[in-house]
Amino acid sequence: MMSAWTVLTALGLCHAGMAGLSLAIDRHHRQLYRCDAPPGRRTLLRVAGSLLLAFALLPCALLWGAGAGFVAWLGMLTIGALMAALLLAYWPRRVVPIAAATGALAIAGLAGLALT
16 A cells, blocks of 8 residues: 555655646646746746656655665656656646646655655
8 A cells, every 4th residue: 555655655746746847837827827938937947846856766766675666656757747748738737737736636646755
């Protein structure tokens, strides 16, 4: 059961990170907000997305070790990017709420993993 939560934590972090990075692109930001992203928001989205993706490596490394965890992390990145791309294509207005919810739950899961 612990491994399922660890995988879901990594997936949530990857999805939230990829959604943040995609919203830092003017085309996707314009798709949601009807305007280009200001430079400060673009930088914030890039930094937050990159940090979330980096933090997603921790649960993978804890569950599978360094070598296999890195490979699993690459797979999680792929799944997170696919989830963000599909949401942008089919439900663009739902990207931010879903990414915020998965990111918050994944950070809570990461905190739970750190406490155990």
